[in-house]
């Protein structure tokens with residue numbers, strides 16, 4: 001007797017499952033997107049769904065742009081780090097971006113990039129440009145070597161901002177070249193200093209990153225540029241001090257001739 005009810009029950013369950021399945025697919029379609037490019041699988045997930053920042057993300061940045069930006073950012077970093085063969089690159093097959101309802105700006109860990117929906121909501125000015133710049137910085141953390149955890153945090157952040165500097169997506173509040181107190185202060189200060197070093201030797205940052213695959217030693221600066229990092233920092237500071245005085249002098253001369 002009971003066996004007669006089984007087909008009925010199972011078709012009912014099947015329909016129920018189908019309805020729930022459709023719901024799940026619809027939800028996923030608006031909440032997450034993914035794509036594979038150059039052998040890396042990218043996913044973008046907006047976990048902050050109903051917040052105003054998440055809505056701003058949808059309207060001004062969106063899944064499609066994010067997927068394209070992540071892929072082109074990776075490509076840019078491999079090129080800047082001069083990593084043409086797979087053997088040179090970090091072995092990462094999946095990168096996930098999350099837009100989360102959290103404080104701060106962004107962070108990266110375990111091949112996941114987390115960007116704050118609150119930050120997106122509060123940002124004034126060119127939002128797409130700012131978030132693209134954040135992608136460059138965070139994606140660098142995915143692909144850079146960190147000297148097996150021995151490299152100074154300020155250098156790691158400086159390399160991430162150096163990549164951002166080279167991408168052109170930098171905010172106006174960054175320090176100018178020559179500013180800052182220490183070479184390993186991090187972020188924009190160290191990025192500007194690394195840019196100076198990179199001008200002394202084309203590919204310096206790529207070479208430094210390559211050296212940082214298994215460990216870190218401050219003498220890598222000497223190996224690559226024949227000067228200690230402290231000497232390089234004082235040369236750098238002196239150069240911009242000199243440039244500043246030339247500029248003042250130039251103004252005065254112009255006035256005299258007028």
Ligand SMILES: *[C@@H]1O[C@H](CO)[C@@H](O)[C@H](O)[C@H]1NC(C)=O
Nearest residue numbers: 035036037038064067068071
């Ligand atoms: C997905 O990746 C392919 C290349 O692998 C690219 O041509 C396409 O534009 C990408 N689509 C999105 C939405 O990023």
Ligand SMILES: *[C@@H]1O[C@H](CO)[C@@H](O)[C@H](O)[C@H]1NC(C)=O
Nearest residue numbers: 046047048049050051054101
């Ligand atoms: C988002 O809003 C919808 C209706 O607008 C609601 O059904 C859903 O529970 C909300 N989700 C969250 C995570 O707050």
Ligand SMILES: *[C@@H]1O[C@H](CO)[C@@H](O)[C@H](O)[C@H]1NC(C)=O
Nearest residue numbers: 086087089090091092093094
């Ligand atoms: C890369 O990592 C994956 C696991 O994430 C592993 O299966 C693969 O063998 C690794 N490739 C290399 C070259 O180490």
Ligand SMILES: [Zn+2]
Nearest residue numbers: 137141157160
């Ligand atoms: Zn960082």
